[in-house]
Amino acid sequence: MASIGTKRDAKISLNTVERLxxxxRALEELSHEKIQYVHSHRLAALTGVTPAQLRRDLATFGSFGNISRGYDVRQMSATISRIVGTDEVQNLALVGVGHLGRALLSYKGFEERxxxxxxAFDADPDKAGRVFAGRRCYSMDDLEEVISTLNVRILVLASHPQGLQDAIDRAAAAGVRCxxxxVPKITSVPDGCFIEQIDISAKLEKLSFLSRQKVDQVSAVRR
Structure with missing residues (x-):
């Protein structure tokens, strides 16, 4: 059984959380393949990190498995779920029911994780009251009330409604912290809140840069 917790005074970086x-995800795939145990070198290879980095990340939270047998796949997956807080369902809401918003509403990966x-919310009055992918769309005027009633903890911004910054501020005041x-627009959040930017164009520009590099140059950049 893994001993869950953090070492005294340990500081957990967001990069560590992302690697967890x-x-x-790799552990879930191994579980689907009916693999019961996995060693650090294999799990590291599957996730693109070094075995040393993986062991450092896990050591922050206690002991996992043993050297001879490896990590228990299901147990370790469940432990990481508890660490990152996905062992209990968290409610999220989405702003902007455009093409991207509808695709995200249909994405089954949210529920699986x-x-x-x-x-959902949208500034278009014609969308308010309608159901998209099984989710009711509300007017932006109802933002605070719905967030409070449904205990929404995370807000996904999927299109560029008028007053995007105002929507963020209102949601934060209603209790949303994340x-x-x-939306490809620079926004800010109040103190105590966090925002994660997903800029697809920036990712494509990164890939465009890498596509022009030689193999050895790409390896150097990745290091």
Whole structure:
């Protein structure tokens, strides 16, 4: 049994949390393949990190498995879920029911990973009251009330409604602390809140740069 917790005074970086999510995804795939145990070198290879980095990340939270047998795949996956807080369902809502917003509403990966899309919002009055992918769309005027009633903890920004910054500020005042932003616009959040920017164009520019590099140059850049 893994001993869960953090070492005294340990500081957990967001990069570590992101890698934990990668480890859990790989562990889920191994579990689907009926693999019961995995050693650090294999799990590291599956997630693109070094075995030393993986062991450092896990050591922050206690002991996992043993050297001879390896990590228990299901147990370790469940432990990471508890660490990152997805062992309990978290409600999220989405702002902007455009093409991207509808695709995100239909994405089953949210539910599979412990996130329930409780509601959607849009500035278009013709969309208010309609149901998209099984989720009711509300008017932006109802933002605070719905967030409070449904206990929404994360807000996904999927299109560029008028008053985007105002929507963020209102949601934060209603209790939302975390935002996932797909809108290619610089935004800010109040103190105590967090925003994760998903800029597809920036990712494509990165890939465009890498596509022009030689293999050895790409390896150097990745290091």
């Amino acid at each position: 999510s990668l480890y859990r 412990g996130f329930h899309v409780a509601a 935002f996932l932003n797909f």
